[in-house]
Amino acid sequence: MSRSGVGRIRGSALAGVLLIALCLRPAITSVGPVLGEIATDLRLGSVAQGVLGSIPLLCFAAASALVHALTARTGHRRAVTIALAGIAVAIGIRSLAVPGALWLGTVLIGLSIAIGNVVVSGIVKREFAARVSLATGIYSAVMGIAASLASGLSEPLSSALGGWRPGLAVWAVPTLVALAAWLMTSRRMDAAASAPVPVPVPPAPTPWRSVLAWQVTGFFGLQSLSFYLMVTWLPTIAISQGMDAAAAGWLLFWFQVVGVIAGPVAAGWADRLGDQGLLCAATGALMALGALGALALPGLVWVWVTLAGASAGASFALALALPPLRTRTPAETVRLSGMAQSIGYLIAAVGPIAAGWLAAATHWGVVVAAVAALAVVQAVLGLRAGRASLT
Structure with a gap:
């Protein structure tokens, strides 16, 4: 194959992965800025609002470990098609003025995104075997940018379109555009897969029995917990330390930008290292340093949040890269990614709720100290999960 042909193949594969990334967070992050309007309209209390925010993460936890069964039947391409179509349809359902539509649509959004979250790891393993970490890093960055844009545009769109329902429904449009582009791009990806006769690979042991798989899962879970805890409570913690609400909002924005x-x-x-253990451990150390620094010198909160943001962004990219790095085949990658995300997002869903309870029982300083302690555990697990071995 010519050098230009290789370039085209890589370009179409990267485009396909980025199309998926663009659609996996806006349906979730567009809700927060208009949650108050939703609560007023539907008379939702604080508990119901919290449950609404946790539903997608609980769906990730419930469905991720089962995605490998879907891909075994449909293949990666059709599984992504199902995910993108499901997201678009679910966004529409969520915005209907029908009793229960908000809850049903939110559940379907979570289940559809769970498919995309897991399948993309297998696609990265297949298409970017030599540059898994870099491809994953670009993918996670695009996902973060899309999430941030959805957060920023949600309230203005709702105001311009006449309410939260059309403001949220509009996010089905870019998802449908991405779906159409995916159907074209993925055909080129399939055509580029040039092995006409696949080489049989002996079945691998289930990842649920692998110590390394549990270490990868623990690393994924703890970095997810730290991120969602920060996204949920960082402004509240900053305000409790005397920062005004507007500045606290910009602090959260900065946390995400750094990530x-x-x-x-x-x-x-990570792509330049045979062993990613020290790099994974460093991300946990950065979060611990940021949390302890915030306790010791709260006046330097922007410095500590910068360290925490760097930890969150780096650890998320590495957590996504570990399943393809620690497995032999795309099928194994999907299984390990499903396991890691199933347990990891369950931890992430419980974390912010537990943090709120702990703060109410004690004070926010205890929560920040707990973040530091969990980050140390994350560093230890990262050191083990990142070592150069296979599950």
Whole structure:
């Protein structure tokens, strides 16, 4: 094959992965800015609002480990098609002025995104075997940018379109555009897969019996917990320390921006290393340092949030890269990714709720100290999960 042909194949594969990335967070992150309007309209209390925010993560936990069964029947391409179509339809259902539509649509959004979350790891393994970490870093950065844009545009769109229902429904449009582009791009990806006769691979042991798989899962879970805890409670913690609400909002924005930058940087380093253990451990150490620094010198909160954001972005990119790095085949990657995301997002869903309870029982300083302690555990697990071995 010619050099230009290789370039085209890589370009179509990367385009396909990025199309998926663009659609996996806006349906979720567009809700927060208009949650108050939703609560007023539907008379939702604080508990119901919290449950609404946790539903997607609980769906990730419930469905991720089962995605490998779907891909075994449909293949990666059709599984992504199902995910993107499901997201678009679910966004429409969620916006209907019908009793229960908000809850049903939110559940379907979570289940559809869970498919995309897991399947993309198998696609990265198949298409970017030599540059898994870098491809994952770019993918995670695009996902972060899309999530941030959805957060920023959600309230203005709702105001311009006449309410939260059309404001949220509009996010089905870019998803449908991405679906159409995926159907074309993925055909080129399939045509580029040039092995006419696949080489049989002996079946691998289930990842649920692998110590390394549990270490990968633990790393994924703890970095997810830290991220969602920060996204949920960072402004509240900052306000409790005397920061005004507007500045606290910008602090959260900065936390996410730093993460978007840090993800591809860490992933680029990971591709140059045979063993990613120290790099994974460093992300946990950064979060611990940020949390302890915030306790010791709260006046330097922007510095500590910068460290925490770098940790969150880098650890997320590495957590996504570990399943393809620690497995032999795309099928094994989907199984390990499903396991890691199933347990990991369950931890992430419970974390913010537990943090709120702990803060109410004690104070926010205890929560920040707990983040530091969990980050140390994350560093230890990262050191083990990142070692150069296979499940």
